[in-house]
Amino acid sequence: MKPPIHNVFETLLAHYGEQHWWPAESRFEMMIGAILTQNTAWTNVEKALSNLRKNDALNLQTLENAPRERLIEWIRPAGFFNQKAVYIQEMVSNIRNRFNGSLDALFALKPFELRRELLAWKGIGKETADSIILYAAEKPVFVIDAYTKRICRRHGWIDDKAKYDDVAELFTQHLPEEVRLFNEYHALIVRTCKDYCTARNPNCAECPLKGFL
Structure with missing residues (x-):
């Protein structure tokens, strides 16, 4: 049936x-939220995002230059903070090095190409990748x-x-x-x-x- x-x-x-949805002020914040929400409640993600916002850290440059220990403290409320800090900085590095720091260039990829790209990044599984594709790139998955x-x-x-x-x-x-x-x-x-x-x-x-x- x-x-x-x-x-x-x-x-x-x-x-x-x-x-x-998605509750975010920018495409980049949405991507960070998609990583932070792994294995935790959204209320915890909001606390971590608030910490990042207060420290003006929701941008490539700050996250790229921040010592990992500092990033860990900012995102601690979201749990699994050691792993997620690695995932976030890996994501920042990929955007910077592979797409010249441009989300427009990243999201110009066709949906299947974008999914393949994201799945190759550390800590990005299918649910996280598809969340980014739908809510940040605004492509139908x-x-x-x-x-x-x-x-x-x-x-x-x-x-x-x-x-x-x-x-x-x-x-x-x-x-x-x-x-x-x-x-x-x-x-x-x-x-x-x-x-x-x-x-x-x-x-x-x-x-x-x-x-x-």
Whole structure:
């Protein structure tokens, strides 16, 4: 049976309205946030970003020149700070050395080329790469995270063996390739999982998607 992918989007949009993601003041800040949000809650990312903002560090030059120990202290609230400091400075180095410090040059790559480029960078996996492509580069890829897999699995659209690209294809096959649509859909899924489709004790009775079970 064809999964009701588009109907699910319309239901969530009617329930919540637009989410206006990604919460960042610049494309570069969004990229930093995509690394910081790995394995942590967004509230912790906000604290780390606030530290970076207070120290005028949300730019290539500051992050490139900052001692790693200082960067670690700035991003400590986000957890896994030693690893993430390495990832951030590696990203800065790649932008500087491979694209002359220009995000425009980086994002001029075609989506598949940009994804391949980002995946070659230390600490950038598929979810982080696709988040950057969708929210910073504004190219139509569908971001798959634990929330998306949870909703799809609980509604029987995927099984436990489904891989990242399989789940992404479930959405891209049934939706027009539109950045705004993919942006809103992913944000709405995250909101739904936080409010209703929690990992433990989901509130299916009041979930806006209860009609799809």
